[in-house]
Amino acid sequence: MYQIKDLLIRGQKDTRSGFGDAMAEMVDNEKIVALCADLTGSLKLDAFKEKAPNRFFQAGIAEQNMIGVAAGLSLSGLIPFATTFANFATARVYDQIRQSIAYSKTNVKICASHAGITLGEDGATHQIMEDIGLMQMLPHFIVINPCDYYQTYQATKAIALTQDPTYLRFGRPVLPVFIPENAPFEIGKALKLNDGKDITIVATGHLVWEAVQAIEILEKEGISCDLLNIHTIKPLDLDAILASVKKTGKILVCEEHQRLGGLTSTIALNLSEIHPTPLKSISMMDTFGESGTPNDLMKKYGLSSENIVKTIQSWLAL
């Protein structure tokens, strides 16, 4: 159990570097192979490539083939990490993933950077916010969306130890590293970052930091928030969510993703079945993004600590 006031900021880093650093550290595991579709630097795979050139495969700008090659590599017992930007790692290759990985249950780790609106200036073509929905719909798939550099590092190491097809989603912006070094990372288990009684905040990915900032403001106003960091979208830690909403009676879901198909939809569906709970969502409201700085975009589309504060203030004032 943590409390936000105890969280220490240990520098500023991007989540993708957590992936790259973990890959470089795992290089001695000869089962691990990496593939990339012409974005090696962006995926922070240069160190892995340098240390294990025979286990790094350049796929070129040909993602459909990369997915199939990864599936074929896995059959021998190798653990392929197939990497590119999130848009090209999911939407562009969905049928390839569905048939050659999900249905075939091949042990492929699809690791995707530049997910969400925080990709920024490249604009909506690259800012996928439908990927969590796409990937969690696939039977057999594990879907993980870590929140900071360190949690991405932990997640990367954790998925190498499983036999499941897995989607690991991370991004580009540089954010505080705030997940404690002694925090456990268990696939499918929520990480509780604050204990409160007035409302449950469930956050995933980059919005966990926004939620942390929001709670600091809300606590000064006497509003106490439970904060659950859901890093594993699937399988969802419903027990943790249920325990929290039974206490608070309200839930706010925060995600850098479309509300349709994302964590919001999944939690709403599950709670409706077992413990109907008033729910609000900080997420993309059925719209595409645009070019801009990550900060400006998060503010404009309401994926911000300010909007979390405002939403909770007005909700609790009713």
Place this chain on the structure above:
Amino acid sequence: MTKNIEISPKTLAQQVRRDIVRMVYEAKSGHPGGSLGCVETLVSLYLDVMDLHSEFRMNGQNEDMFFLSNGHISPVWYSVLARIGYFEVRELATFRQINSRLQGHPTPYEHLPGVRVASGSLGQGLSVAAGAALAKRLAHEKNKVFVLMGDGEQQEGQIWEAASFAAHHKLDNLIAMIDVNGIQIDGRTQDVMNNRDLAEKWKSFGWEVEIITDANDYDLVTARLKSIKAKQNQPVCVLLHTVMGKGVDYMENSHKWHGNAPNQAQFESAMNQLPSDLLDY
């Protein structure tokens, strides 16, 4: 070879044809045309060309591996896998029925021996085979990876991504075979979407190209595949010229039989055309 089958390949091929027609007839659906055209190729691979362990191993280590990319010709594959002993021949009767391992299109989902990755959605098998070939090279294995595709399937873009990949990474243990029967669902391949000169295309992508002019001639296809396997030093594409529906007169060279099941009279006619000394399933 580690597969000890006492039946002659040609006798087996004839029985495989009977199995194909019976499976599609009883399921009232399936793809007999391409299946019949590829009988000699698959029998040859499993009986005479590939080095295989006596039991199926998912990881394919230290044996040749086969992937079927054009998964709709599952009847021929299932029959061959059963007839060489990967599973009981009587299981062929479950083809396309509920609770069967013999799905309409092949899948490892139900743990059918012989199948390593699902296929059906076209264009994906060559990529998977390239991955398996890469893995063999990493493991310093000498065995080969075979994949069979359709000629209509050559219209899928992913195949050309995979073609570039295999040549770029110099996969000299990968043998891609194309069933060139010139026919797809909507008609002649050249009319539906002209593939133009497949041999030149594959050559321009950096592959060696071999052409087997009559891949329904068992001795010819066997001799050629053995020789290709033995002397390979780059990725090889083998154009197998076959006759869709081979062995059943009313099915031969007709796109109508790409994915249609025979009625009772047609079934009986086919059985009469395919006498066999072996027992039906």
